[in-house]
Amino acid sequence: MRMTARSPRPPRIRFAARLLAGLFVGVVGLVAAAPLPLSSVDQACQQLSQRLQSVQFDDCRRLRLQAGDSATRMGRPLLYRDFLPAPPSTRPSRVLLIGGIHGDELTSVSIVFQWMRKLDREQPQPFHWRVIPNANPDGLFASPASRVNRAGVDLNRNFPSVDWQRTALAYWKTKTQSDPRRYPGKAPLSEPETRWLVEQIRQFQPDAIVSVHAPYGVLDYDGPPDPPKYFGYLRLSPLGTYPGSLGNYAGTDLGLPVITLELPHAGLMPTPVQSQQVWSDMIGWLQRNLPTRDPGAARTSR
Template identity: 25%
Template sequence: MDIVVRQGDSYWKYSQLFQLPLQLILDSNREIPANQLHIGQTIKIPGFVVTNYQIRAGDTLWAIAQRRNLSLESLLLVNPNINPGALRIGQTVRVPLRIIWRVVEGRQNYSYDLMMENLVRLKSIYPFITIPSIGRTVLNRAIPEVNIGGGNKKVHYNASFHANEWITTPVVMTFLNDYLLALTNQTPIRGLYMLPYYQQVSLSIVPMVNPDGVNLVLNGPPSEEPWRSRVVEINRGSRNFSGWKANIRGVDLNDQFPAKWEIEKERREQAPAPRDFPGEKPLSEPESIAMAELTRRKNFNRVLAFHTQGEVIYWGFENLEPPEAETIVNEFARVSGYTPVRTVDSYAGYKDWFIQDWRRPGFTVELGSGVNPLPLSQFNEIYEETLGIFLAGLYM
């Protein structure tokens, strides 16, 4: 919600008027530092939108504010030209509305386009988040990264490395939305107030590493050639893409990282395929390159990659993981009911590479159980199991 600065206003005053943490207002207006606030400037107030209300007989601004649990001054602030003593019936006044509901509806086929729409909406309601793009896919789609919070602890979550595991995207997007709601409304999640985590943790989320693959599984082949025909060839003539894990070129993005990649190269698919082709060389694909560059640039303290399925959490690689990885994974297991698994006969994954090159905790979390793509009927159960892991990723 935009408001216009008046004589005597300050960010602190807005935080009192709208019952919002000061930090969220400051971070929503980074381009205007507190000491440069001037009369007439437009300022963003997070967690609110403005609605219109038509005056009826007997209305007073005070009563309108009272009914909505708002301060009278907050109403005056969004109606600078109104004379509260001379309201007319039928006159339109602006009324701030606190957002207490989710924008993200996760229980549906969650395409790239729907995610982008949701991200635009979240950014407009919660301007304290930033959503840069970390690169572009083979089909030239921007890959967004959401940044929330500003602390020294740098935590990264990603989802949908694998196309037919796309349910991980609405799961992580729902967490993002719940985190934002908890911040602006100062309500706890599972008993935890989230503002301290916002202050202590810089959380990076890439909610869809593989947009081209996800849209292929959900919507079928892209309209543009050569990919429209090529994906059917790679899929061995089949138009059923439900088994597709790779990017649009038939490269498995989670088999692409320089961590014993040669072993995978030797024993996996030798040509583009719906799954398990590690590529001609490590990091040959724009999506895996974008993830590697992000990870190098951000120097994360820990990373969690969300996949489906199996209800297990992989947490080791070649005994290179630090001791605290075990402590953390035990907490993840406690809050989710999932089983920690230290090593598995698999290499060249994102978390393998992270553990190998940084010697820091990296996890692959396999959500839910069944056959990929998991049915949306599992969404609520998966979300409840994963929520504990999302939170523990911040507090552990």
């Protein structure tokens, strides 16, 4: 018998249809009830909010961090965010801001988050910023947090400075008595984090780099021009150059201004006033010292 749309369906077919409808509702219900899987950036925000008192999960998500095209040995994403100036009449200078190269310097990550919230609020900015708030996530999220990365390498001794091959391991053995906290790795750029950071420098071509550390409570500087005397309560006090450090590689070898901010405590944040003074002195110095380029002008290669 040919069935039409209006024909009453036989009981067996009605039962099967109800069963299918029930299954469908059940599956939809299950899907709706199951929490959506967190993205890798959200997972990173969750871990950051658990480790750092001053970073809240929702604030971190609102910052719209992006995962770079590389990951740590533990598979954690390396996050960054660009803050762009308004459409400029001249080409804005570029500043690369890095926190947490040493994973146990918690304030160096927290203050970069504080400054990212500020950059997010106060747009447009005079510079094009690329911010990498947490350059050593495996170190930060280790228990306890560690200066070195997962492979036990001090990332700030693993940059490919000209003197690395000749001096890095010898310096580590003789000057630090093979301090495991300062191991430069078996070769420059042996670590995914430093390879990615160097790639960021190559791609982004910053006009200055700011790297935040703790706990020496000073300002350090590598590269041209003359160093700033102070930013807020941080006074200039050169800490020396080390084979494979970012200051040595980007400041001395590439000739970029590299500002190292050493906060006075690794676990205790500066007051809002101290943080603001460091920030505003730094912005003033960058505005006075970085070149403003014509939009059409070709960038000089470094």
